């Protein structure tokens with residue numbers, strides 16, 4: 001009698017074929033980056049999809065393509081506008097890198113893994129997705145969804161679940177032809193069918209090849225990462241309003257999670273915010289508002305906003321490259337972090 005392990009040894013081609021057939025019937029083939037495929041559109045979508053759900057990405061992708069339909073327009077665009085179109089999407093280094101890479105490329109994306117990976121913000125799997133989907137080459141992808149599918153198909157645990165072994169399994173499954181469709185098929189299959197919780201094993205086209213299913217391990221694989229207690233960092237921000245209700249924003253230095261974005265001036269937890277505000281011409285009264293927590297992957301940021309008012313803009317700052325006065329309905333297209341948007345809403349509610 002054939003065991004699950006015997007069946008599993010079987011046939012990478014058959015798994016790929018079945019995933020391709022599944023994609024034809026159930027794949028999300030009408031996503032905006034799949035309807036008119038170019039290497040540029042694949043690149044932008046793959047970068048936006050890193051760490052972000054498809055449903056969130058769709059409107060961002062569409063707005064981005066309206067403004068920057070090709071690599072030349074992106075290269076010629078202002079970084080402020082790129083970050084403006086990224087506002088709320090998070091992980092802003094992705095937008096900064098996209099813009100920088102477009103300026104480096106000279107009008108066309110390279111069609112080799114080495115060439116793509118030499119650009120900022122393009123790792124091995126993103127390069128492979130661009131090559132497979134955008135250029136029609138055979139290239140091996142391994143994003144978070146693919147990792148989950150492979151971990152379950154091969155019941156990988158402990159030492160067998162290394163990055164290296166996942167790449168080997170991914171390579172073995174990737175077909176010689178149709179690698180672009182296959183890449184989209186296995187990513188979609190992981191996102192919607194072999195999903196993190198409640199995988200649909202009862203209607204799975206590759207269940208007879210799946211060791212996790214055979215051993216009833218699908219709900220415990222991949223093993224969750226141990227939860228860490230995140231450290232908390234605390235900062236103050238000065239919400240300085242002028243007589244018309246405009247707020248003073250400062251451009252953050254390059255680098256860091258919000259590098260290049262605009263936000264109300266931020267100060268260390270020990271800073272005397274009121275004294276700083278007065279130096280900039282604010283009235284003496286300070287209203288300290290409730291703490292706003294923003295959580296990153298590696299830490300929580302506790303932000304205490306202090307509201308002060310200034311009668312005259314001219315007393316405060318004049319360097320427009322570093323400081324601007326900004327209202328919520330301002331038409332300038334600046335990049336704001338999600339937290340800046342939230343704080344600004346608080347000042348103008």
Ligand code: SF4
Pocket residue numbers: 149152153193194195199200201202204205206207210212213218
């Ligand atoms: S049988 Fe279940 S766990 Fe295995 S690949 Fe299919 S959906 Fe995923």
